[in-house]
Amino acid sequence: MNSLVLIFVSIVCFVIAYATYGSWLCKKWGIDDKRPTPAHTRTDGVDYVPAKAPVLLGHHFSSIAGAGPIVGPIGAAVFGWLPVMLWIIIGSIFFGGVHDMGSLFASVRHDGKSVGEVIGVSMGRKGKNLFSLFAWLTLLLVIAAFTSICASTFTAVPSAATSSLLFMALAVAFGFLVYRKGAGLLLSSVIGVVLLFVCIWLGIMFPLSLSYNVWVIILLVYIAIASIAPVWILLQPRDYLNSFLLYAMLLGGAIGVVLMHPTIELPAVTSFNLGKGNLLFPMLFVTVACGAISGFHSLVGSGTTSKQIDSEKDIKIIGFGSMLIEGVLATLAIITAAYIGGDKLKELLSAGGAVNVFSSGLGDFMTSFGLPFETGKSFTALAISAFALTSLDTATRLGRFIFQEMLDNGSGKESPFTNKYVATIITVVLGGALTFKGWAAVWPIFGSANQLLAALALLSLAVFLKKSGKEYRMATIPTVFMFAVTIVALVILIYTKITAGFAANIVLIIIAVALLGLSFVLIAEGIKALKDE
Known part of the structure; x- marks a missing residue:
């Protein structure tokens, strides 16, 4: 089969879905461009700062993308390219699109508060506390993993370290000129992209070589500062400029596929059961993750993005649109695995993982319009590392927000633990401790935990919509499906780890059982809230 068909079908489906289903959601939810957003009603110059739609789209897309829509689809390619492609298209539109746009919308209607706060309003304080604790612990794991990944990348590719540091300096200058000196966005963007x-x-000319441990410390200091710095000085402009790297990578890859139109070598379907608990259901839906739906997106949308929405009309392009663009990225990812196939795919995976497969594939595609293979591969790898860093500092800011909300007793008085500096230090220190020791032991459960977050966010959206007197069935069907995926995945994980050796896997088993219990408790709370209406 020609890979050109895959990229064409996915883009056409996403464009139609944006124009029709996205607009229908806006109508049913009552999105109102005349209604003041939290960025205006609660402006504080630090977290609540109105941002123009293109800038905020860049931040949101950069934060949710990272390596997720690349690693997930390539990892799921073991089931064949057809199940992955079907889930990318259907999932991005009817699951991830609703989840991302809905989480952003619900947060905007709750003064820019997190999904946990939305759950608190809709389902009670118990539901809020359980979700917030779970989300914060999950973010600690994300911080630990991404700190390790970024430090490893900077150690292995010193040129990426230098470029990333220069990106930050450029972002600060860009933010200062646009937000404090009134420089035009278009001209500033052109100059910024060139720089x-x-x-x-x-x-590339001046690589910065430091040890892994030194980079970990530098990164922890950086994310602590980035977590409390005003969004206009670093987060908004850095993510906006970085998004052009991803747009360039997407465009280069898509043009390469059109010109080269490589033939798909991977079987359409390999097996529904690969053994050792690797069943197509639920593992496909846990593995693809960001390529179709990811709970992390709800934390980004309700954590940082909702505080910067200039107008409710921007919710569609930023929430729904970003997910569909990510679906295009996921499509490119599965194509890079599917056109290689066989032993070469296994060789690339063993040599550098899914990122190596994707970088090699796009590097190959880009040779079709004259770009040297090594240049295309290096550029792709650098773009991915830039987004991993973006996801890292966004996760830290989100961890700070959720920690503050979790310990807010509602009295209106700030306690030591709701102070943003204290919340940041606690989050960064614990994340850093997990970086140096422990995160790899519990990482295998992250996929299930992430999709449980998605199920809970969808549940909170369904309850919020019903209590607001709006159409809510577009959220309930994905909610039921994602809970089914999570529960079955956790049961399989518990069974396989027990049979592999209870004592050796005791930590994973305990966490999996706890997540399973949390699922049932919050499902019960959600059903109760829906019935109360």
């Missing part, structure tokens, strides 16, 4: 590629060139 962005200059940073890449300087990184």
